[in-house]
Amino acid sequence: MAILPVHRVSSGGRGGRHGREKAILLAIFILFAIVCFGAFFFVPDFRDKLSVNSAMENPVQALVQRQEQVAPPIPDQHQEKGKRANVQDEDPKIESVLTVKAALHGPLETVAHVNMQETKEKAIPDKVEQKVVAKETTEPPVPETKQVPKPLDAEIKKKQEFIVQMAKHAWKGYQTYAWGQNELKPISRVGHSASIFGASAMGATIVDSLDTLYIMGLDEEYKKAREWVATSLNFDQGSTVSVFEITIRFVGGLLSAYALTKDEIYKAKAIELGRKLLPAFNTPSGLSFAQVNLGNGGGRNWNWASGGCSILAEVGTMHLEFAYLSHISGDPIFLKKVEQIRDVLEQTERPNGLYYNYIHPSSKSWCNRHMSMGALGDSFYEYLLKSYFQSNRTDMRARRMYDNAMKALEPLIITSSGDHLMFIAEKREPSVMNKMDHLACFSAGMIAMGVKDAPADLRDKYDNWSKGIVKTCHESYERTASKIGPESFYFDNRDATCNNAKQRYYILRPEVIEGYFYMWRLTKDPMYRQWGWEAAQAIEKHCRVDNGYSGIRDVDSVPVSHDDVQQSFFIAETLKYLYLMFSDDDVISLDKWVFNTEAHPLPVLGKMPS
Numbered sequence: 001m002a003i004l005p006v007h008r009v010s011s012g013g014r015g016g017r018h019g020r021e022k023a024i025l026l027a028i029f030i031l032f033a034i035v036c037f038g039a040f041f042f043v044p045d046f047r048d049k050l051s052v053n054s055a056m057e058n059p060v061q062a063l064v065q066r067q068e069q070v071a072p073p074i075p076d077q078h079q080e081k082g083k084r085a086n087v088q089d090e091d092p093k094i095e096s097v098l099t100v101k102a103a104l105h106g107p108l109e110t111v112a113h114v115n116m117q118e119t120k121e122k123a124i125p126d127k128v129e130q131k132v133v134a135k136e137t138t139e140p141p142v143p144e145t146k147q148v149p150k151p152l153d154a155e156i157k158k159k160q161e162f163i164v165q166m167a168k169h170a171w172k173g174y175q176t177y178a179w180g181q182n183e184l185k186p187i188s189r190v191g192h193s194a195s196i197f198g199a200s201a202m203g204a205t206i207v208d209s210l211d212t213l214y215i216m217g218l219d220e221e222y223k224k225a226r227e228w229v230a231t232s233l234n235f236d237q238g239s240t241v242s243v244f245e246i247t248i249r250f251v252g253g254l255l256s257a258y259a260l261t262k263d264e265i266y267k268a269k270a271i272e273l274g275r276k277l278l279p280a281f282n283t284p285s286g287l288s289f290a291q292v293n294l295g296n297g298g299g300r301n302w303n304w305a306s307g308g309c310s311i312l313a314e315v316g317t318m319h320l321e322f323a324y325l326s327h328i329s330g331d332p333i334f335l336k337k338v339e340q341i342r343d344v345l346e347q348t349e350r351p352n353g354l355y356y357n358y359i360h361p362s363s364k365s366w367c368n369r370h371m372s373m374g375a376l377g378d379s380f381y382e383y384l385l386k387s388y389f390q391s392n393r394t395d396m397r398a399r400r401m402y403d404n405a406m407k408a409l410e411p412l413i414i415t416s417s418g419d420h421l422m423f424i425a426e427k428r429e430p431s432v433m434n435k436m437d438h439l440a441c442f443s444a445g446m447i448a449m450g451v452k453d454a455p456a457d458l459r460d461k462y463d464n465w466s467k468g469i470v471k472t473c474h475e476s477y478e479r480t481a482s483k484i485g486p487e488s489f490y491f492d493n494r495d496a497t498c499n500n501a502k503q504r505y506y507i508l509r510p511e512v513i514e515g516y517f518y519m520w521r522l523t524k525d526p527m528y529r530q531w532g533w534e535a536a537q538a539i540e541k542h543c544r545v546d547n548g549y550s551g552i553r554d555v556d557s558v559p560v561s562h563d564d565v566q567q568s569f570f571i572a573e574t575l576k577y578l579y580l581m582f583s584d585d586d587v588i589s590l591d592k593w594v595f596n597t598e599a600h601p602l603p604v605l606g607k608m609p610s
Contacts, residue, residue, distance in 0.1 A: 156529075156582050159582045160579060160582035164218070166536070166544075166578075167575045169544070170548050171218070173186050173548030174566065175221075177189040178205070181203070181205075182201060183567060186547040187564040188564055189547055197239075198241040199239050200239040203228060203232065208250075211253065211576075216579055226265070233269060235269075235294055236294075237294055238295030239295070240294075240300075242314075243318075244314035246277065248317065248596055248598040251273055252321050252600035252602070254270035255267075255324050255328075256596075271331075274321075274322070279298070279299055283362065285362060285364045286337065286341060286343075286344060287341055287344055288314070301361065306357075306368055311376050312376060313380050315345075317379040317383050317597055319342065320390055321602070323338065323391075323605075324390075342401075344364050346397070354408050355371065355377070357377050369429035370428050372426045372440070374488075375437055384398050384405065385398070385402045392604050393453060407458070412424055412425045412426075412432065414491075415468070419475075419496070421468075421472040421495050422465065435488055435489070437488050438485055438509050439509070440511070441485075442597075443469060443515075444473060444518065444519060445518025447465050448518050448522050449522070451463050451466070451522075466519065470519050473511075474531050475496040479496055480497075480555040481556045482558055484506050484539065485506065485512055486505065487506070487507075487509075501554060504555050505552065506555050507563065507565065507567055513577045517577040522590075529581055535578075542560045545562060549570055550566060551567070569598060573599035588601050591607070592608050593608075
């Protein structure tokens with residue numbers, strides 16, 4: 001019988017073997033726990049390190065991608081502004097994406113500022129931020145007008161879009177039949193020009209419309225206009241032009257386009273043109289000539305202007321443009337020229353404190369005793385007040401001259417005996433004329449603006465005057481058959497009407513609508529918006545023709561007879577003021593911008609980047 005081997009068994013028996021097995025299992029469990037625990041903490045860090053490496057290569061793109069993980073895509077910069085505003089208001093995360101997207105169109109210093117918070121959170125090394133700052137860009141900074149506006153009420157948005165369609169219709173006619181010409185004859189379908197532009201086609205409507213197209217977001221039209229300026233706008237020609245009109249339409253239009261877009265082509269063109277206008281100031285007093293030849297620099301006054309005198313509204317309406325020219329060029333010559341004019345006007349003796357419409361460029365004496373807030377005088381007063389605001393309320397001389405002029409004007413601010421309508425009369429010494437020009441209706445907005453910082457004894461007067469004058473100008477529209485006001489209106493028989501058929505024309509002027517715009521912005525009384533809408537409807541009904549808009553010969557005769565001219569200021573001023581009336585106040589804020597007399601917004605110096 002075989003004898004089987006005998007195995008020794010320790011005193012522990014079966015319990016010792018089970019203890020070893022438990023120890024092994026426990027070790028395996030602990031190792032597994034360590035692996036899982038380590039993965040929980042170290043794998044995300046590893047992912048973040050990969051993200052950091054990616055951000056090192058393209059930090060801006062990485063930031064946008066991370067933001068877009070928590071937000072839906074945002075429309076492009078120039079897509080429907082109202083819809084973008086609605087999206088932003090619903091979700092604060094989307095506002096962050098908008099900021100980053102906007103920064104991609106601006107200088108990368110801005111991107112670095114946006115990125116700094118997240119850079120700290122993710123512990124990205126400092127050199128990432130430095131790399132973003134150092135990267136070059138040719139894109140201009142995002143302009144103030146392209147910021148996301150607040151959402152508009154549906155009815156207001158509808159009216160705003162109506163104005164945009166008016167602008168598109170006016171522009172299409174000009175682009176189709178008068179491209180490169182100064183203005184359009186929409187019925188004849190040819191170009192039009194006036195003596196103020198000289199003998200050359202200088203694309204006045206293009207330059208005058210640049211900022212309107214841009215503000216309205218008409219990108220295709222704007223790009224075509226910008227291309228023409230860059231390739232075809234030429235000032236090297238021997239044409240004698242109006243210094244005043246070229247300053248407010250061309251210099252003002254180019255400066256405004258530059259201020260809004262920071263596109264250097266506009267800055268270069270504005271400075272070039274400004275230098276070509278400088279010979280006009282070569283007079284014994286420094287009061288500029290009315291005309292200058294862009295080729296040889298020869299200057300002269302209008303032969304119809306009171307024996308060759310200079311016109312107050314012309315010599316006094318260059319300060320905003322020339323001050324900004326000096327600001328962006330670094331050349332003080334432009335500001336020096338207009339300061340000299342202001343010196344002369346301030347020092348010239350003024351009977352009763354009034355500034356008269358004509359002054360001699362050699363003797364510095366008044367050529368007659370005609371005073372008007374309308375034609376020949378108007379924008380001189382406007383630029384006194386607006387120089388004060390353009391300087392960020394530091395040009396105290398301009399403010400003082402303005403307030404003193406208003407005090408002298410007070411005896412001419414009359415309330416009619418018939419319908420108790422307030423108006424600014426004209427004075428031809430010793431007579432006072434109970435007449436007011438359509439042009440003078442701009443003063444409602446000017447006087448309303450002047451309430452801010454006004455002397456205590458004038459503040460309430462300014463408020464009452466502005467409201468009274470804008471009401472009268474509205475009545476001049478209401479009392480015609482077309483609901484559009486005449487060139488001049490009187491208060492002798494039937495108030496705010498015109499019996500002279502030769503003065504009952506309307507050439508698409510903006511001044512009444514300009515008054516409504518300022519009164520709406522400053523008072524928020526919806527009545528002014530309604531008046532603006534009624535004016536837009538009347539213009540659409542009576543001035544629209546197949547290929548644009550035309551002035552009318554008699555506002556009291558319906559159906560109307562058209563004059564077949566679409567003035568360049570129709571898009572530049574009339575439609576711009578209407579559009580802004582139905583926009584949010586942040587679109588060309590009156591706290592940051594000052595309009596020149598052609599409605600071209602220029603920045604308040606010190607509040608906006610130059």
